[in-house]
Amino acid sequence: MSYVIGIDLGTSAVKALLIDRDGKIRGEASVSYPLFHEHSGWSEQRPEDWVEGTLQAIRDAVAAAGIEPSEVEGISFSGQMHGLVLLDADRKPVRNAILWNDTRTTEQCREIERTLGEDLLHIARNPALEGFTLPKILWVREHEKEVFDRASLFLLPKDYVRYRLTGELHMDYSDAAGTLLLDVAGKVWSRRVLEAFDLPESFCPALIESHGLAGTMLPDIAGQCGLTPVTKVYAGGADNACGAIGAGILSEGLTLCSIGTSGVILAYENNRDSDYSGKVHFFNHGKEDAYYAMGVTLAAGYSLSWFKQTFAAEESFNELLKGVADVKPGSGGLLFTPYIVGERTPHADAQIRGSFIGMDGSHKRDHFARAVMEGITFSLNESVAVFREAGKTVDTIVSIGGGAQNPVWLQMQADIFDARVVALENEQGPGLGAAMLAAYGAGWFASLEECADRFVKHASAYTPNPDAVETYKGLFGIYRDVYSSTRELNNRLAAYRG
Numbered sequence: 449m450s451y452v453i454g455i456d457l458g459t460s461a462v463k464a465l466l467i468d469r470d471g472k473i474r475g476e477a478s479v480s481y482p483l484f485h486e487h488s489g490w491s492e493q494r495p496e497d498w499v500e501g502t503l504q505a506i507r508d509a510v511a512a513a514g515i516e517p518s519e520v521e522g523i524s525f526s527g528q529m530h531g532l533v534l535l536d537a538d539r540k541p542v543r544n545a546i547l548w549n550d551t552r553t554t555e556q557c558r559e560i561e562r563t564l565g566e567d568l569l570h571i572a573r574n575p576a577l578e579g580f581t582l583p584k585i586l587w588v589r590e591h592e593k594e595v596f597d598r599a600s601l602f603l604l605p606k607d608y609v610r611y612r613l614t615g616e617l618h619m620d621y622s623d624a625a626g627t628l629l630l631d632v633a634g635k636v637w638s639r640r641v642l643e644a645f646d647l648p649e650s651f652c653p654a655l656i657e658s659h660g661l662a663g664t665m666l667p668d669i670a671g672q673c674g675l676t677p678v679t680k681v682y683a684g685g686a687d688n689a690c691g692a693i694g695a696g697i698l699s700e701g702l703t704l705c706s707i708g709t710s711g712v713i714l715a716y717e718n719n720r721d722s723d724y725s726g727k728v729h730f731f732n733h734g735k736e737d738a739y740y741a742m743g744v745t746l747a748a749g750y751s752l753s754w755f756k757q758t759f760a761a762e763e764s765f766n767e768l769l770k771g772v773a774d775v776k777p778g779s780g781g782l783l784f785t786p787y788i789v790g791e792r793t794p795h796a797d798a799q800i801r802g803s804f805i806g807m808d809g810s811h812k813r814d815h816f817a818r819a820v821m822e823g824i825t826f827s828l829n830e831s832v833a834v835f836r837e838a839g840k841t842v843d844t845i846v847s848i849g850g851g852a853q854n855p856v857w858l859q860m861q862a863d864i865f866d867a868r869v870v871a872l873e874n875e876q877g878p879g880l881g882a883a884m885l886a887a888y889g890a891g892w893f894a895s896l897e898e899c900a901d902r903f904v905k906h907a908s909a910y911t912p913n914p915d916a917v918e919t920y921k922g923l924f925g926i927y928r929d930v931y932s933s934t935r936e937l938n939n940r941l942a943a944y945r946g
């Protein structure tokens with residue numbers, strides 16, 4: 449028998465998924481690691497924590513499956529996007545990684561807009577947003593010059609882990625698309641962007657397809673994680689691209705909702721010239737020469753985790769949420785906006801912060817928990833609205849991520865999105881997508897679609913409840929007004945943040 453492993457390098461944890469040729473999960477393991485928020489708006493992780501976590505997760509997944517290590521034919525990755533890893537000439541990180549949800553780079557975003565003007569949207573197909581990689585590079589150069597002077601190359605999170613496993617340096621197109629340095633339609637590093645910021649092309653790693661062969665496991669690393677050097681390592685992709693692959697979003701008309709730490713609404717695109725004028729992100733897919741458009745809620749699952757950590761640290765998510773089904777849609781007039789680390793779609797705003805509006809003496813904790821879930825889903829519905837306004841039909845949405853583990857939340861998604869919501873049998877979207885890239889890379893299937901036919905299994909479907917749809921339509925209008933009503937207040941409050 450032969451197997452592949454998909455590694456999902458997330459923000460809260462790394463997960464390893466060992467899969468057989470039928471797409472059945474034979475072993476899985478997860479190792480979490482810390483996030484560092486030294487100042488308000490900052491978010492960093494230690495690259496070494498990712499490497500140690502990945503090796504342990506592989507070791508545990510292989511042990512759980514009880515298979516011969518040499519039977520693992522291939523391994524591939526799904527990675528949290530945009531995070532900056534700077535390496536020195538000896539390929540050692542010069543500082544902690546600055547992550548996708550770090551918003552310290554507003555100044556650098558304005559500088560990128562001034563320098564590139566309209567070329568930015570034309571080449572990188574996305575506006576300058578704090579979370580993307582180029583602004584982070586400019587921030588380090590400006591604020592930590594000595595550190596930057598030691599850097600000779602940049603990587604994204606999963607590329608660094610892959611480098612440590614293979615000794616080879618690469619970046620795949622789906623992740624490179626989130627740096628602002630890639631010519632997204634042309635699939636090359638953009639000379640125009642690199643020259644405008646005086647960065648040499650040697651600062652960027654070689655580009656590769658997501659299913660491309662990046663190398664084999666270094667013998668000592670293979671030993672450390674219970675594998676052998678025969679295992680081939682395939683490049684992998686951005687977590688959202690892999691989430692889409694793992695959910696079978698491989699043709700026009702299919703839409704994904706993912707609630708992980710962040711939340712996304714993603715629509716498949718065949719046409720590299722599709723134009724959303726920067727309102728939503730436009731990135732290369734992990735499937736060759738395909739694309740996707742995507743709106744992002746910065747703190748989706750993170751808002752619920754924050755709520756749990758702050759008010760119910762000792763309870764599991766299931767315990768925290770067990771009463772929400774008894775609270776009616778609308779949470780008794782309590783509305784939450786999930787802007788607790790700023791927002792991306794549709795308000796690219798690093799200063800905005802969250803609110804609970806309408807607190808009433810009758811509200812209990814369950815009202816707050818439900819309001820948090822509703823607020824996150826309203827925020828995602830803003831992205832659904834952008835797609836609908838652009839003429840896309842959004843009638844069925846495949847839902848993945850930690851948030852898809854709760855049936856009440858899945859029904860809420862159907863009611864707020866006013867669309868059929870489908871869950872997957874194995875809620876392992878990005879990890880499954882990574883495993884599929886390894887399976888396709890290893891030649892098990894002639895195409896990713898053929899692989900999806902075997903590996904991706906739909907589970908329950910949730911249809912919109914007409915009464916709840918009406919209630920949520922009204923509330924969504926009020927939700928949309930909270931941003932403009934609280935923006936100025938939050939700008940004034942910014943001075944008091946830590």
Ligand SMILES: Nc1ncnc2c1ncn2[C@@H]1O[C@H](COP(=O)(O)OP(=O)(O)O)[C@@H](O)[C@H]1O
Nearest residue numbers: 458459460708709749752753765849850851854
């Ligand atoms: N049982 C659950 N019910 C509802 N939401 C959950 C549950 N477990 C986890 N979550 C949500 O999912 C999020 C983590 O999702 P995950 O896809 O694992 O994230 P990431 O890949 O970013 O690390 C948490 O922040 C939490 O909000």
Ligand SMILES: O=C(CO)[C@@H](O)[C@H](O)COP(=O)(O)O
Nearest residue numbers: 458459528529548708709710
């Ligand atoms: O910044 C983005 C997408 O542009 C995020 O989606 C990150 O890719 C992190 O994702 P999760 O940790 O939530 O999976």
